[in-house]
Amino acid sequence: MKRSGMTGERLVATFLLGCVLLNYPVLFLFARRVTVAGIPLVYVYLFGVWTLLIAILALVVERKRS
Amino acid sequence: MLRGWVIVAVSFAYLGVLFAIAHWGDRRAEAGRSVIANPWIYSLSLAVYCTTWTFYGSVGRAASSGIGFLPVYLGPTLAAALWWYAMRKIIRISHAYRITSIADFVASRYGKSQLLGGLVTIIAVLGVIPYISLQLKAISGSFAILLHYPEIVMPAQAVAHHAFQDSALYIAMILAAFTILFGTRHLDATERHEGLVAAIAFESVVKLLAFLVVGAFVTFGIYQGFGDIFRKAQEVARLRPLLEVGSAGAGYGTWAFLTVLSMLSVMFLPRQFQIAVVENVDENHLAKAIWLFPLYLLLINVFVLPVALGGLMLFPAGVDADTFVLTVPMSQHRQELALFAFIGGLSAGTGMVIVETIALSTMVCNDLVMPVLLRLRWLRLNERQDVSRLLVNIRRLAITAILLLGYAYFRIAGEAYALVAIGLISFAAVAQFAPAILGGIFWRSGTRAGAMAGLLSGFAVWCYTLLLPSFARSGWLPHSFLEEGPLGIWLLRPHQLFGFTGLDDISHGLFWSMLANCAAYVGVSIARRPGVAEASQASLFVDVLRHTQSPERPPYWRGSASVEDLLALTGRFLGPERAQEAFLALARRRGREAVAELRPDAELVHFAETQLAGAIGGASARVLVSSVVQEEPPGLDEVMDILDEASQVRAYSRQLEQQSRELREATAELRAANARLQELDRLKDDFISNVTHELRTPLTAIRALSEILHDDPRTRLEDRRRFLGVIVKEAERLTRLINQTLDLAKIESGSAEWHTSELDVAEVVREAAEATSQLFRDRGARLSLRLAEGLPRVRADRDRLMQVLVNLLSNAVKFCAPERGLVEIRLAERGAELRVEVQDDGPGVAPPDRETIFERFRQAGETLTGKPRGTGLGLPISRRIVEHFGGRLWLEERAGPGATFCFSLPVASPGRAGATTMVTARGG
Structure with missing residues (x-):
């Protein structure tokens, strides 16, 4: 694969980031009775983090093809 | 009004499209223009992960646990990030060693063990068949619901069918036909099914579209967007708990366990392994799948909670939340939408069933049936010339059997808890493969016994904490089994093993089974060294990224x-x-x-x-x-090499040591060579300065006399003649000097020509005496010859030998006593060589000069002051010539006046020159 030798490490870092953001206790911080435009905060947070993770994965994987 | 025949017709039309796509995919593959050879199709086909359990079940789960449905999809997202290391390695291994199923993978890793392959197959079949039943149930259930349109009737309340009126049976049969047609068309060494994968990718698109359309309809059609739904749900008291994670502790524990469980199952479910590994065309496709597959999961989940909340608000209790995707459009009298949702569910179900069945049938055939057949009826199989048809038929039989088993379980379990809860229980079963596989690709020391122990104990605990309780809840086992434990042993209650409470059933079962599995795997593995076959396979798997540089070379055989x-x-x-x-x-x-x-x-x-x-x-x-x-x-050496990483390190350091030793030797050699070169350079300089010096002496004389003759025309005739005589002599000396210098250079560089032949030395001596007789006459000296008769011949170059003798004789005559000098030349045999001695009665050679006279341009006495009597090259040349013939030339140490130069020549062969009389002559 013609990708940076760092790709694997970056992906593992993304994995660890996801593990931290999507679990107790960080997740607990967002599990409040607060709504964003009517939507519960935790729902917005989860889908936000999810989208962010996918974006990072895409960025890392597609980044180096030279 | 949706009539039954319309639904059936649309379903068949959909299946027809699937057939067409699969057929087209196979045709393209045969033509070498693969349709699935791109990362987009690969990523889409991976979405076979989303079954009806996702399509219908997610909404059901969300309706009872809020965002609790999400870990099952967040886990795969996280797992995808690790695919770079784990999945890529598994794919590389499987492609290199033609591994076609998860059972094959485990069996191959641990020394190609048939027992392990069989065990994995059994676990997979037991764990997954109920999951297939669940798909059949979902499809037939959704069909039944749609049939009652516009009424909303739950399947449980629907008419109980006779087996032949049961749509699930026909679905199972159609799927079996499809799978057989595209899954076992021929036996391929790679076990790839291009058309099938194309169809699966298409199904993934259909189910995603269907869910998005229904979700968008609920969110934006019935309500005014996400905010509206959530706001309205907040107002309903019973829905409020769904919008929170749940009380800390159990809620978050379950969350984490489910994430881990789904991470493992997305890699080790037989259908995921089939699509991700076996059907993978190019491992580079994995890279794009790392983000595309999570994106697919995200999209298919965006509307889950809105649909669940919408359904809960729309319907009174009694409508199963698992059916909301279908029933919500029905309640709004959107029959096309309901039909599309049904097709989406159909695609989710059929995709899963087809791929899972193929994966299981490969495992059943290769790891369960064939080993038994080869063992039991080996002789009969051996007689067959072509077993490939038999193999294909076994697969077909296996496919049919698996689907019928799935159907049978569906008929037996029906609405029982054992079927409804099977999704996660099934995940937990395949999660048992994780230690053996992940350990197998990263940990060299995992052994067959370890894997066996791990799988057996993990599977046993899974049965006890998850499978049996689900039977108990379905009423097939006494309920006291759950409440009081087996035989009333309270500590062994399957849902609170050893009194462990606080986790839900799945997390609890996963915890204990994985603990038992990992502990047994690691414990047994490290207790005993692996066997040769295991260690060899371990090295192939763990170091696959190194070995596959030359993939067709087995390292130890x-x-x-x-x-x-x-x-x-x-x-x-x-x-x-x-x-x-x-x-x-x-x-x-x-x-x-x-x-x-x-x-x-x-x-x-x-x-x-x-x-x-x-x-x-x-x-x-x-x-x-x-x-x-x-x-x-x-x-033994190879085995040791495999077993001990330390021995590899030792080998490296040995190699390193040897290299440094070689380096040291080479350096010493270079230094010596350099010193020799410098010495040679010095010698060359000396030689050149000597040569120029020697050349200058005669040149000076010639030039001086020529100038006198040129400048003074009045020189007397007598003087002129004398001067010219000197000039001629000096010119001759010059010529001789140059000739000898060239001669020496030739001999030393090895470019001189030698005409070696066998010759009689006595004859050459006589000739030499003849040639120098004039010199002797001029000096008034006498030459006496004492030559032994019948001497053996020697191998030498006649002219060169002559050159040596003439040189020695002319030297002798030069230095012998004036007027009545005597030179004696003797020839005799000494052992295996002939010796020639030339003795004169001159002043002899002073001890300090005895060796130096053999160096170039060195003459005895003071050459600078005394008149030089030779070129100083005669003896060095003579010595080189004699050495070339394998002999020696030296100055004999002896008392008395005169010098005696001797040289020896090795005798050529037993042949003798003449008579056998031997006369030993000694000079005095």
Whole structure:
């Protein structure tokens, strides 16, 4: 694969980031009775983090093809 | 009004489209223009992960636990990030060694163990068949609901069917036909099904679209967007808990456990392994899938909670939340939408069933049936020339059996808890493969016994904490089993094992089973060293990224085989033509014209084995190949190398030591060579300065006398004649000097020409005496010859030998006593050599000069002041010549006046020159 030798490490870092953001206790911080435009905060947070993770994965994987 | 025939017709039309796509995909594959060879199709086909359990079940889960449905999809997202290391390695291994199922993978890793392969197959079948039942139930249930349109009637309340009126049976049969048609068209060594994968990718698109359309309809059609739904849900008291994670502790524990569980199952579910690994065309496709697959999961989940909340608000209690995707559009009288949702569910169900069935049938055939057949009826199989048809038929039978078993379980379990809860229980079953597989690709020391112990204990605990309780809840086991534990032993209650409470059933079961599994795997593995076969396979798997630089080379193998045997064996299972083609392709790759020209070496054996492994699994292939090949177990050294990483390190350091020693030696040699070069350079400089000096002396004389003759025309005739005589003599000396210098240079550089022949030395001595007789006469000296008769011949160059003798004689005559000098030359045999002595009665050579006279341009006495009497090159040249003939030239140490120069020549052969009389002559 013609990708940076760092790709694997970056992906593992993304994995660890996801593990931290999507679990107790960080997740607990967002599990409040607060709504964003009517939507519960935790729902917005989860889908936000999810989208962010996918974006990072895409960025890392597609980044180096030279 | 949706009539039954419309639904059936649309369903069949959909299946027809699937058939067409699969057919088209296969046709393209045969033409070499693969449709699935791109990362987008690969990522879409991975979405076979989303079954009806996702399509209908997610909403149901969300309706009871809020965002609790999410970990099942967040886990795969996280797992995808690790695919770079784990999945890529698994794919590389599987492609290199033609691994075609998860059972084959585990069996191959642990020394090609048939027992392990069988165990994995049994676990997979037991764990997954109920999951297939769940798909059949969902499809037939959704069909039943749609049939009652516009009424909303739950399937449980619907008319109980006779088996032949049961849509699930027909669905199972149609799916079996489809799977057989596109899954077992022929036996391929790679076990790839391009058309099928294309169809699966299409199904993924359909189910995603269907869910998005329904979700968008609920969110934006019935309500005014996400905010509106959530705001309205907040107002309903019973819905409020769904919008929170749940009380800390149990809620978050479950969350984490489910994430881990889904991370493992997305890699080790047989259908995921089939699509991600076996059907993978190019491992580079994995890269894009790392983000595309999570994106798919995100999209299919965006509307789950809105649909769940919408359904809960729309319907009174009594409508199963699992059916909301279908029933919400129905309640709004959107029959096309409901039909589309039904098709989406159908695609989710059929995709899963087809791929899962193929994966299971490969496992059942290769790791369960074939090993038994090969063992029990080996002789009868051996008689068959072509077993490939038998293999295909076993697969077809397995597919039918698996689907019928799925249907049977559906009929038996029906609405029982055992079927409803099977999704996660099934996940927990395949999660048991994780330690053996992940350990197998990253940990060298994992052994067969360890994997066996891990799988057995994990599976046993899974049965006890998850499967049996689900039976108990379905009423097939006494309920007291759950409440009071088996035989009333309270500590062994399956849902609170050892009194452990606070986790939900799935997390609880996963915890204990994985604990038992990992502990047994690691514990047993480290208790005993792995065997040779295991260690060899371990090294192949763990170091696959290194080994696959040359993928066709097995590292440790010794034995003998024949090409015909291997070809015949491969042909029996792949079909003769396919085997012939494969071998021919290999031969061409190696630059040979025909199969017969292949060498039956380790590589060929390995090639045959991988080909067979693709068709019947690694473990069986091993057994078959070893039946036609005489193999020697690897030697002790190889085994040690495999076992001990330390020995590798030792080998490296040994190598390093040796290299540094060699380097030191080379340096010393270089230094010596350099010193020699410098010495030679110095000698050359000396030589040149000597030569120029020696040349200058005669030149000076010639020039001085020539100038006198030129400048003074009044020189007397007598003087002129004398001067000219000197000039001529000096010119001759100059010529001689140059000739000798050239001669010496030639001899020393080895470019001189030698005409070696056998010759009689006495004869040459006489000639030399003759040649120098004038010199003797001029000096008034006498030469006496004392030559022994009948001497053996020597091998030498006549002219060169002459040169030596003349040189010695002329030296002798130069230095012998004036007027009545006597020079004696003697020739005699001494042992295996002839010796020539030339003695004069001159002043002799002073002890300090005895060796230096053999150096170039050195003459005895003071050359600068005394008149030089020679060129100073005669003796060095003579010594070189004699040494060339294998002899020596030296100055004899003896008392008395005069000098005696001796040289010896080795005797050529037993042949003698003349009479055998030997006269020993000694000079005095």
